[in-house]
Amino acid sequence: MSRPSLIGLSTPELQALAEQLGEKPFRGKQIANWIYAKAVREYDEMKDLPAAFRAKLAETHDISPLHLTTHKKSTDGVDKLLVHNGDTQVYECVLLPYEDRVSCCISSQVGCPMGCTFCATGLGGFDRNLTAGEIVAQYLWLQSLSPRRISHVVFMGMGEPLLNFANVTKALNLFHEEIGLSYRHLTISTVGLVPQIRELAKLGLPIHLALSLHSPFDEIRSKLMPVNHKWDVAEALRAMHDYHKATGRKVTIEYLLINELNDTIEQAEALATKIMRMPHVVNLIPFNWVDTGNGFARPSRERVRAFRRHLESKGVNVTERVERGHDIAAACGQLAGQHAGRFARRERASTLPVVPS
Template sequence: MELLGLDRAELIAVCKQLGQPAFRGRQIADWLYKKAARSIAEMTNLPAAMREELGRVTTLRRVEIVTASKAPDGTTKYLLKLADGETIESVLLPYADRVSVCVSTQVGCPAGCLFCATARCGFVRNLTAGEIVDQVLTLNAELGPDATSGSHSVGQRVTHVVFMGMGEPLMNFDNVAKAVHLLNNEVGIGMRRITVSTVGIPAAIRRLAELDLQLTLAVSLHAPDDALRRRLIPIS
């Protein structure tokens, strides 16, 4: 079982299975989503025996930064390696009044849009909710003193998240919905500061509306008329 991607209630349930009180689950949630722990060993307010048992029944695998390419305006594109060796891209976008992270939701993309470089990679797999959230946690750490790319303002924090990287978010609906939940409830990103971008999947848009979330939905048009749009975006 992968720890990153479980919410507070699920972590409390794991602790109960281990015979531990509920507050241990809340401690683990804080280590994962507030302190961005990279290993169970870092969770030093848990008893050593519990950390050992937790390590036997769960895993904590974080993404790794492969490269960081920084533009003069501070925008930085990261190539991140997942636990299975696949790679994705995430982008850190610092502004005067906010810091946004653009996250990927899939390795490759099944949408097949003619103008998109990711489409030429084909579709490999969906990202888990934990892998999506981990992009925010990892790039948030890049705003600290140990940043790989350097010269970001220390003390800044990620304030906004846009689902606009590799992949079509609404074709990975369940994991994206869980990631939004985690970002809002565990990481502390306001729902109105989360944007989900889509090429337009009507059934999934309706399903998203039924969740009654206060996030922003962005629909990519890419053409002035439907005929051209259907050629550019085959699934539209």
């Protein structure tokens, strides 16, 4: 049986733990500083704690819940980690340095139950939710690889973050309170779970929210995302608009472009009409798998350009995903899939985000 980890506990919880172990509460603050500010992974590095206290802590708690399975570094500066918790379940996180910031993309679940038909993770099934500690530990491990501070966190790795609401919101709190990240630099990407979007709005935090829409038409969206049978395009967009009203944040609409499926001018027109009333940015992601098993293909450059131009002509704010980490299978679910031998025929599934600051 593995021990609980210190990562995942807030400063007040660490202070209570210190007291339980016969120390003064200020020791908890020292531990928080070591694990969250300095990202240490060994008790020996916690120099200002008495050796006897360190030994007691080591008996009851691991520092981090994570173990490394694979570390890949791409030629364009992306690091991707495949990690586990001492069992056979692996999940992924990615470090993405940009000129003006360093971002990371982290997982919220091992696998995913949402079953999106374009996604390697979705096709692999669902194992379990990650704890808040397992979520935050991904950031800390990636931070230990980066000479620059990671300022942005995107929940766009494995899993649907809003299905793991309690752990994800605890992790958001730890990112803000313990690591000092701005809520404005934390992005949740969701398939559109309407009740959870409304719950998130009630927290009143300026967290950036991204909706994976992928078509303004229910018939097509339902083919890509089974969730659309439950909450359709209109309901998902209404919830996003209400989220904007509650938080003041501009929302992102993620749009994966698939050749001759959802990349038509008719859909660009409908998309523009449906989102115009809410402050938004549309992030276009040209589909990039060579073989999905679903007959999906990447649109030509001309089709992507025409789609984008039409949106812009209607006054839509558009960004386009910058592809990174080709050579290391840097996209969501792909490396874990390769590890499990489940997606051997797929070459690439780049769904890495472009996040507006």
